[in-house]
Amino acid sequence: MTTLETLHDLAPAADATNATRTVGAPMRRALATSRDRTAVVCGEQTLTYAELADRLARLGGLLAGLGLRPGDRVGVLGANCHRYLELYLGIPSHGLVIVPLNVRHTAAERTYALRDAGATVLFADRALDDLDPDLRVVDLGAEYEALLADAAPTEPRRAPAEHDLAGIFYTGGTTGAAKGVMLTHGNLVANAFHFMACWPFTADTSWLVVAPMFHAAGTIGALATIWAGGTQVMCPAFSADGVLDLVERHGVTATLVVPTMMDALASEQTARPRRVSSLKWLSHGSSPAAVELLRRTHAAFPEAEMLHIYGLTETSPIVTLLPGEQHLLDSPQARSCGRAAVGVEVIVVDPAERTPLPTGVVGEVLIRGANVTAGYWNKPAETAAALRDGWFASGDLGLIDDGGHLFLVDRAKDMIVSGGENVYSAEVENALFAHPSVVEVAVFGVPHERFGEAVHAVVVLRSEPEDADAFTEELVAHCRRSIAGYKVPRSIETRTEPLPKSGAGKILKRELRAVFWSDRESQLT
Missing domain, CATH: 3.40.50.12780 (ANL, N-terminal domain)
Structure with a gap:
């Protein structure tokens, strides 16, 4: 200590x-x-x-x-x-x-x-x-x-x-x-x-x-x-x-x-x-x-x-x-x-x-x-x-570079910076995991014109919900009870198939994230 x-x-x-x-x-x-x-x-x-x-x-x-x-x-x-x-x-x-x-x-x-x-x-x-x-x-x-x-x-x-x-x-x-x-x-x-x-x-x-x-x-x-x-x-x-x-x-x-x-x-x-x-x-x-x-x-x-x-x-x-x-x-x-x-x-x-x-x-x-x-x-x-x-x-x-300029190319620990606030993906994932219907989850930042990055979640469910929109609202409300509003996902994608993983079993967030960032030169300037 x-x-x-x-x-x-x-x-x-x-x-x-x-x-x-x-x-x-x-x-x-x-x-x-x-x-x-x-x-x-x-x-x-x-x-x-x-x-x-x-x-x-x-x-x-x-x-x-x-x-x-x-x-x-x-x-x-x-x-x-x-x-x-x-x-x-x-x-x-x-x-x-x-x-x-x-x-x-x-x-x-x-x-x-x-x-x-x-x-x-x-x-x-x-x-x-x-x-x-x-x-x-x-x-x-x-x-x-x-x-x-x-x-x-x-x-x-x-x-x-x-x-x-x-x-x-x-x-x-x-x-x-x-x-x-x-x-x-x-x-x-x-x-x-x-x-x-x-x-x-x-x-x-x-x-x-x-x-x-x-x-x-x-x-x-x-x-x-x-x-x-x-x-x-x-x-x-x-x-x-x-x-x-x-x-x-x-x-x-x-x-x-x-x-x-x-x-x-x-x-x-x-x-x-x-x-x-x-x-x-x-x-x-x-x-x-x-x-x-x-x-x-x-x-x-x-x-x-x-x-x-x-x-x-x-x-x-x-x-x-x-x-x-x-x-x-x-x-x-x-x-x-x-x-x-x-x-x-x-x-x-x-x-x-x-x-x-x-x-x-x-x-x-x-x-x-x-x-x-x-x-x-x-x-x-x-x-x-x-x-x-x-x-x-x-x-x-x-x-x-040769002139001593530092170029950041990725964020360690999948930290998201949204509107000047640091959001750690693991904290949001823990909140989502607390919902009984959630099997797997990956949280990462996606481009946002106003906030720089927005919190996005890909959630694997035990079964397909009858009303996907209503269930997404339920997940958002669930998150709001345990984490600050700026950490709550602005968008949630639900699926039933497993998330992509490495040979060691680690979720490949880069593959999930690439769809959103493919038209950007870098996640950071």
């Missing part, structure tokens, strides 16, 4: 007391350089760095008043807002561990994460059902503000160190149970350094937080923006017109979106143009983006530098970047993920032998850097399998 006490054993030897590589370091610099500048804008609420620092100090008193001690895990569930940013910064800065929860998860999925992490307090901006009775829930609204106002400013009871755990971020489970990715203070700081080395962050940066903050994509620019003394503008819920209005109103200079958002923004800006010339840096990630979508986006935002980011929760998240993407649309590199970020190493190895492969040869993508996870919470076997000889095994298959 991985515990806080054994976390240091998983980390490389280093000066664990280095406070410059902790989550609190960016705020200390911002206070010294940008004290009276705007730190965050959330609706009508505006906070300077001095005001934000005061609230973070009071948050320490609030956490102590709830009986929390250094090392305790604290759940957070809510929409993007300045309070979420405070918790993201303040919980680790006061020596505790943040556990962000996906707002789209079912009660069962949410309960599993909270129990697995051992969280005793949950900050939430909505009413929730089926919570453990001994879990203290704090309303992330009026109650939070009242507690914060009454709390005395407090310094951390124990100053965090570089290799201390900052957060546990739950990913979809490939075997039915989610994995808690452990990210240390050093991991998050390294990611900020890597981002700042590749893209300009200055005091004039106005970063629009669009992606949900429970995802690594939602907080990808948080520490970098603070370090530079820039401003973060909160977008609580995505809508194309709402985002463009925020860009125009606040002079937003940079943001990160997923391709479904990018598609909607390009369409809205083309149909009803806003004054968005302030937007100089437009990044995207999380799921495939067709070259044609990139062209339309560049046409809609001609003054924006485009950037493709490939990353994983386990890498905090940045692995590779492709800046100036708009200049490469007619080149093969447009279909790549770019080159390894400064501070990150990427190689491709033979999946069986673990030996490096030459350029142009497909193999498993391995990643090394200070941004790589310390492991999976309470899962030593999974940690040992993923972290070997200093490298993190991504499970993704790809190749590297």
Whole structure:
């Protein structure tokens, strides 16, 4: 079992007391350089760095008043807002561990994460059902503000160190149970350094937080923006017109979106143009983006530098970047993920032998850097399998060209990325298998114009149903009772004949998937 006490054993030897590589370091610099500048804008609420620092100090008193001690895990569930940013910064800065929860998860999925992490307090901006009775829930609204106002400013009871755990971020489970990715203070700081080395962050940066903050994509620019003394503008819920209005109103200079958002923004800006010339840096990630979508986006935002980011929760998240993407649309590199970020190493190895492969040869993508996870919470076997000889095994298959560009060619473990959400096929298959009429099942991603990929299931039944359409609806309803809505198959094919299998008896998903992807150059760009 991985515990806080054994976390240091998983980390490389280093000066664990280095406070410059902790989550609190960016705020200390911002206070010294940008004290009276705007730190965050959330609706009508505006906070300077001095005001934000005061609230973070009071948050320490609030956490102590709830009986929390250094090392305790604290759940957070809510929409993007300045309070979420405070918790993201303040919980680790006061020596505790943040556990962000996906707002789209079912009660069962949410309960599993909270129990697995051992969280005793949950900050939430909505009413929730089926919570453990001994879990203290704090309303992330009026109650939070009242507690914060009454709390005395407090310094951390124990100053965090570089290799201390900052957060546990739950990913979809490939075997039915989610994995808690452990990210240390050093991991998050390294990611900020890597981002700042590749893209300009200055005091004039106005970063629009669009992606949900429970995802690594939602907080990808948080520490970098603070370090530079820039401003973060909160977008609580995505809508194309709402985002463009925020860009125009606040002079937003940079943001990160997923391709479904990018598609909607390009369409809205083309149909009803806003004054968005302030937007100089437009990044995207999380799921495939067709070259044609990139062209339309560049046409809609001609003054924006485009950037493709490939990353994983386990890498905090940045692995590779492709800046100036708009200049490469007619080149093969447009279909790549770019080159390894400064501070990150990427190689491709033979999946069986673990030996490096030459350029142009497909193999498993391995990643090394200070941004790589310390492991999976309470899962030593999974940690040992993923972290070997200093490298993190991504499970993704790809190749590297002579220029160092990484091209992904398939997704390991059949992960599906639909609308920016990771969906693991095994989790959906487990839900379908629970239906008594299901004998075999294969779940995989198929092309979807809006979501990039959609969840599709091929189900083998014990007998032909009398009404195929009604039975498909029954399977969908069955899935909705156990997994989040975005994981539920958007299409289900039923049959009675067995699925194709290899000599070892493994279902050949590639054969099933090929019908849908045969007209695509690749499942990924």
